[in-house]
Amino acid sequence: MLLIECPHCGPRDETEYHYGGQAGVPYPDDPSALSDREWAAYLFYRDNPAGAFTERWMHAGGCRKWFEAVRDTRTYAFESTRAAGRADGELGDGGGER
Amino acid sequence: MTQDLPEHPEHLWRNPEPRSSYDVVIIGGGGHGLATAYFLAAHYGIRNVAVLERGWLAGGNMARNTAIIRSNYLWDESAAIYEHSLKLWERLPVELDYDLLFSQRGVLNLAHTPGDVREAMRRVNANALNGVDAEWLTPSEVAEVCPIVNVSDNIRYPVMGATFQPRAGIAKHDHVAWAFARGADRLGVDLIQGCEVTGVRTAGGRVTAVETTRGTIHTGKLGLCAAGRSTQVAELAGIRLPIQSHPLQALASELFEPVHPTVVMSNHVHVYVSQAHKGELVMGAGVDSYVGFGQRGGFHVIERQLAAAVELFPIFARAHVLRTWGGIVDVTLDASPIISRTPVDGVFVNCGWGTGGFKGTPAAGDVFAHTIAHDEPHPLAAPFSLERFETGALIDEHGAAAVAH
Numbered sequence A: 001m002l003l004i005e006c007p008h009c010g011p012r013d014e015t016e017y018h019y020g021g022q023a024g025v026p027y028p029d030d031p032s033a034l035s036d037r038e039w040a041a042y043l044f045y046r047d048n049p050a051g052a053f054t055e056r057w058m059h060a061g062g063c064r065k066w067f068e069a070v071r072d073t074r075t076y077a078f079e080s081t082r083a084a085g086r087a088d089g090e091l092g093d094g095g096g097e098r
Numbered sequence B: 001m002t003q004d005l006p007e008h009p010e011h012l013w014r015n016p017e018p019r020s021s022y023d024v025v026i027i028g029g030g031g032h033g034l035a036t037a038y039f040l041a042a043h044y045g046i047r048n049v050a051v052l053e054r055g056w057l058a059g060g061n062m063a064r065n066t067a068i069i070r071s072n073y074l075w076d077e078s079a080a081i082y083e084h085s086l087k088l089w090e091r092l093p094v095e096l097d098y099d100l101l102f103s104q105r106g107v108l109n110l111a112h113t114p115g116d117v118r119e120a121m122r123r124v125n126a127n128a129l130n131g132v133d134a135e136w137l138t139p140s141e142v143a144e145v146c147p148i149v150n151v152s153d154n155i156r157y158p159v160m161g162a163t164f165q166p167r168a169g170i171a172k173h174d175h176v177a178w179a180f181a182r183g184a185d186r187l188g189v190d191l192i193q194g195c196e197v198t199g200v201r202t203a204g205g206r207v208t209a210v211e212t213t214r215g216t217i218h219t220g221k222l223g224l225c226a227a228g229r230s231t232q233v234a235e236l237a238g239i240r241l242p243i244q245s246h247p248l249q250a251l252a253s254e255l256f257e258p259v260h261p262t263v264v265m266s267n268h269v270h271v272y273v274s275q276a277h278k279g280e281l282v283m284g285a286g287v288d289s290y291v292g293f294g295q296r297g298g299f300h301v302i303e304r305q306l307a308a309a310v311e312l313f314p315i316f317a318r319a320h321v322l323r324t325w326g327g328i329v330d331v332t333l334d335a336s337p338i339i340s341r342t343p344v345d346g347v348f349v350n351c352g353w354g355t356g357g358f359k360g361t362p363a364a365g366d367v368f369a370h371t372i373a374h375d376e377p378h379p380l381a382a383p384f385s386l387e388r389f390e391t392g393a394l395i396d397e398h399g400a401a402a403v404a405h
Ligand SMILES: Cc1cc2nc3c(=O)[nH]c(=O)nc-3n(C[C@H](O)[C@H](O)[C@H](O)COP(=O)(O)OP(=O)(O)OC[C@H]3O[C@@H](n4cnc5c(N)ncnc54)[C@H](O)[C@@H]3O)c2cc1C
Pocket: B027, B028, B029, B030, B031, B032, B033, B052, B053, B054, B055, B056, B057, B058, B059, B060, B061, B062, B063, B064, B065, B066, B067, B068, B069, B195, B196, B197, B198, B225, B226, B227, B228, B229, B233, B248, B249, B250, B284, B325, B326, B327, B328, B329, B353, B354, B355, B356, B357, B358, B359, B360
């Protein structure tokens, strides 16, 4: 069972969270300009490293906010978590609101 | 169910030194790699073949799965390949001259909601159209097939019926691996353990050799059967796969007298249970949600599946869990496998079988061997190409396959 640090609420049990996959995969600026191959890459291809992975989690059983985490996929240890929104008000790469 | 397990012979295969070149090199000595090598040698006339395994033969997901075999998939393409596999399961013990302990005890897929019922009936009809044996059973008929299932209506998710595939069942995974390994070895295939592939060499867009921890091995054809590490192995050849790797767990109880005559799967409360040949209750559930390579998963997944199991099978309330373990499965976004040529000439991939590739072992071996031997997809493999992610011709078995992935 993982202990995950929500940037807003602090450490909580894994069962409170929803997993959102790889972070930093922005919706294409001009989808209709993409080739079928590029569109497939956006929809279906994600990184799958055995090692550090930047991904999105949502504190479903708590504040219900998305945040980004860096986790080692071999040990499952979280290296860091940070709120998805930035200080300048911009969304982070993985802003879940898209 | 409690028949004696046959002794396995002492020397099932040689342990040869790798040669400097082969016509075909297979990466991964799990069930799929061994079956592919066997079919290449036995049916497709290519015997100068090596299977390279980084650990020991069939020690990956092949050694960790719950051994359920069925072909009651929804979509035509899936029904075709899994039914081909089931027919091979029925025939292989004779062909391989080895008892795979393939026990056709049937599988029940329970329905617990009106939505489940509609999906299940649709699947029964689709199966019938594809020549796959399938029936819809009422709750009292479910109790006739498996008397220990709780079909009372005062539980949280009462059993509203089930689909039943009588020809489904389980096999003994070790015996399957040993039988394919022995069959391949006898036909001259070199099975090389403790040999990790660390690089793939290409020239002019064609594969020429693999680098391994036991030296360079030249080959013009390379087949990837690396299940838990598909992404990493494909990357060695510069190929990106639409795959995410997830932990999947299973567990076994102490031994019991025969009490559980069939395989029971419930997608909605998510547990599946069968009783192994020796008598353990073997159970599994879904994957852990996150990407992982750690060969273990979260305890809450086990807690939930046991809660579901005890409600469905009240007599299991006092059973002890003896062992839990995890494997790493490679999952595609449409929950169907990839059996395909790749952008690199001579490199072929067989992966993405996710949580359901044990049942597919014989068919995967057959159609992948055909694809490698003829440089073009076997008709049953053609729909499972990498191109389907670009053309949109996905085979979306998520949920439809009677199990949530
Ligand atoms: C808990 C669990 C329960 C399951 N239950 C079922 C079930 O009931 N029914 C069902 O149909 N399926 C089930 N599955 C899925 C099934 O186990 C897999 O789909 C199937 O085993 C994958 O094919 P394989 O046997 O060849 O893979 P594996 O046995 O994983 O073989 C891959 C091999 O490649 C080797 N390898 C990796 N990288 C390299 C490298 N660089 N060099 C050399 N070798 C390498 C690995 O060591 C490994 O031995 C289950 C899986 C798990 C984990």
